[in-house]
Amino acid sequence: MARMDFEVVVLAGGASRSLSPLVSQEVPKALLPVANRPVLSYVLELLEAGNLKDLIVVVEGEDAALLVGGWISGAYVDRLHVEVASVPEGVGTAGALRAVASYLTANDVLIISGDLVTDVPPGAVAATHRKHGAAVTALLCPAPVSGPSDSGTSGGKEKAKKPVRCNIVGLDPTRQYLLHMATGAEVDKDIRVQKSILRAVGQMEIRADLMDAHMYAFKRTVLQDILEQKDKFHSIRQDILPYLIRTQMNSEVSDNGLVNSESRSDRLSSQSDLRWLSHHREIAPSSFQETYSSSVKLPPDARKTHKCCAYIANESKYCARLNSIQAFSDINRDVIGEASHLSGYSFSAQNNIIHSSAELGSKTTVGPQCMLAEGSKLGDKCSVKRSVIGRHCRIGSNVKIANSVVMNHVTIEDGCSIQGSVICSNVQLQERVVLKDCQVAAQYVVTTGSEHKSESLARK
């Protein structure tokens, strides 16, 4: 048994529609390259570093599961013990969990989204979870500031960039308990805070600058109960977590091992914890005690409670989810840029990574925060800035690539200019193609001289 007695479920998704045309039958979301490594590898290596080596990876779709499974067994054969499970597409994160819930046996389950790129140690979340005996602990991280960090594409001109609104989170004054969470469409509506929870804690900090990072620690029994009882629940983020937060003062989930597991506290539930939090601040004159006479024997608090906790990642930690095309570009940029420690590569003196087998023509420059993978060739007088270029690409002369991601086996002919775009594998860009803020699907051919701006190019 693992030392932490935590089981890990990685929800690797499938062919996410929001990432079209980047994902396809051949490339499921989990295998999208971030700095020329599948995005899933970031989670797997994070878990490995945290000594969490027994994993279940749930993939939507049989084909995608085969692809992901194949890649994992190739890459992590002696390092991790991974079981890949496939679920039908569109079952949602709750559905995915439902499919594997019966195999779970450990006391607590760590659930991580496969598209998470972070350096927050999962052990820290697990430890917080254990410390509080929580029903659920969620990782919250500062909401990402979207858009490229320099000018070029949208958002660059704004003087003060605001973090993206991902969630509205309510925390207690000690920032340990999760008291309110709004997700998705709720974020833009009025904030509806439950009075009973506010009353218990007295003061709630409501923040809009935190993001639910989709790393959760659940008490297994709680999770299994919810999955079983609430068969309509579709998503962890939108259903299970808000449900647990809402009902924390009046728990409906089974309490075996929930309240009694803590040997030190007989009935010290989250409600009383929340109350204690505020009680220590009360410098009440003794007449207060008289008024609410302590001799009054109230019935024991029959109401069941559970705790919802939060682990808030430090500002210095990197945390992002690859769940949109913008995020794909941002993460690629960050991983070879400001969060370069995540990439696992060692950077050259010019602060870039050029594989020894890559060939550069004369007067071709590759700027800092760039990556050029093995076997790629660049012609003369090319310029590459803040971009990732994959393996075995053939790039002609006079090509300018900035703020872009070029995947593997891409052919770019002379005189092309690519800005802020994503070029998938096996694409051919003929001469003098100009792309700005475009996505080009795999196998696509962009004809000579065509210019595109903010388009998604894919075969019909």
Add this chain to the structure above:
Amino acid sequence: MAQKKGQRGGGGAADDAEVVARVPLQAVLLADSFNLKFRPITLERPKVLLPLVNVPMIEYTLAWLDSVGVEEVFVFCCAHSQQVKDYLNTSEWMKPSARLSVTTIESHDAISVGDALRVIYEKAVIRGDFILISGDTVSNMSLAQALQEHKERRKKDPLAVMTIIIKHSKPSNLTHQTRLGTDEVLMAVDPETKELLFYEDKADPSQRVISLDKLLLANNPAVYLHSDKQDCYIDICSPEVLSLFMDNFDYQHLRRHFVKGLLVDDIMGYKIFTHEIHSNYAARIDNFRSYGTVSKDIMQRWTYPLAPNVQYFESCPNMKLDRHGVYKAPDVQSRSAQIGAVTVIGSGTIIGDRSLISNSVIGQRCTIGHNVSIHGCYIWDNVTIEDDCKLNHAIVCDGVHLRAGVVLEPGVVLSFKVEVGRQITIPSYSKVSLRPQPSVQDSDEELEYADENIEVIESPSIISMISARNAEQTADLSAMENSRLSEVGISGVGYIWSTYEGEHDEEWRHSIAPIPETKLIELSHRDHEDPDVSYHDFNSTPVSGELQPDSESTGFDDGDAGDSADFDKEVEATFHRALTGVNQENVILEINSLRLSCNKSHADCAGALFLSVMKLGLVAPHSSNNELYQNTAKEINKWKDLLKHYLKSVDEEIEVILKFEEICLEIATEFSPLFSVILSYLYEKDVLSEDAILSWASEKEGADESDKIFVKQSEQFITWLKEASEEDEDD
């Protein structure tokens, strides 16, 4: 109004050296609480003059204002203004040696804080930032920091017009009120700037969810939402506050109208900030419970230096503090009486043997007999308590006389000079006064405690006033029980005020008595049985867990249905007046005005009238369908002119047919077998035209089978109609 005295140097901690033209720190003290919570006592004496640990409340407020460096105070008096003025004129504050300049402003037509501030605005006496405080506030906080913050903010942002002082105070989880007996206040505050973003002091208890405007977070990454803060009702205001009250003359209540008004108004952009005090004391006496709580806090010296034995108030005699917080004036006579913890006994009071007193305040020159037990009571001056009385958590005003063996149950308030006869038990939460209860008690809190022109309830709640001391005989217990407990007894003087409907359940909240155990248990049970179940039904909504069933969305249709039912009733009532011989013309007139006031159409009137007519047919005795038909036909015949008045077009006629269907289905199913016959009768009598019937039938063609039963029933009649009309055309 001229400043009475020259500037005073050095005393004000809040002096801002940078201000060139130095404006003295001013304060507006409202010597009127503009509510009725201290009735019946306030019928006779203004609240600010009520003794709080044997010192009038206003003394505490003035002493605090003096201590924080306020130089000019404008005391706004309204109710019992003469009493307030007389008091102030003889007080130390008016003596030439006083540092503080106290000026009274009198107005008799002000009924709210808003009115008061408008009067003050008109007097044009406020020249700079001022402190707005009510004369029933006790505090020992230092204002320097709050004032400094306020001024700095003002320099940067002239729209920051007000700083309100708040204090941590967590409401009870069961009663949802603070220890001061005030309702919990929900506030949202910007953690950085301390700007107040949301204020709600009257949250609807049935709502489980607080809804905050999404714009709240638009400019701030985070806000603090508090339910654990208490509003101290000490405000630092800029002069703009007064002009804002002038501009918005519908602002009455300082919090409910002014504060909330500014918060929701994003056009003007005025801002309100908060200043939280931590170790200092500040509380406003809002109700009897806060009166008790603050009294105890004073005795326990949380309000130091405003404590009973500190020579702060000139009027305060030299109290001696014994152990366990017992304060006794030097001339108190109590030989074998046991005086327990936290008690103040004023000078000249005599306490008989074997009496037990604890947690109480006893005023000056009281006479307390033997074997009396007094616990948690506030007894004012010149009170006489005879032997063997038992007082528990009561307020006993000046000059009250309790005869032997009287028992005051928790929460009793005896107003001035009430006399209670022997062996009487005054039940919990009773309020007894020599003044009869005013009949019209406007539930609106803004209402001033009326001065002299009170209307008197002529009701059974008035207690027999047996003022004479003739019947000193032993009270006939059974007779007493007959005449309800609400007697002050033989040889008693006073009226027991009845509580108003619905108020009684809440009586415990504001009383000085501790909350009864049974109440707490009941509340905790309710708390348990009444969990946030509203989410159960959301299981059926698979999409999003955050979607909470919206409690406000209980159908608009319901309201509408009730509305039209009401309208039907009104019309029916009007119609019945027609039966009793009112002229038909007048009935039409009345129904028309009803129609306009309810915003209804002619069709609605026709439907309602038709319903009334049909009901007439129904109420007439009948044993068979045939008889019913006869009755109905008679009524229709009788009222067809009235009906026709409203049947101006086909649409209205269709409405009547639809109404008829409804009647048959829901209101009076007896009619359902008769539908087609009555329909044809209506046709015969020209009430309904053939067009209407035919278009009704065709309208119904597409309807559900269940909707078509009456069309089917009348099929024969309809086909006949159709044929007849075809024949007409043939002709």
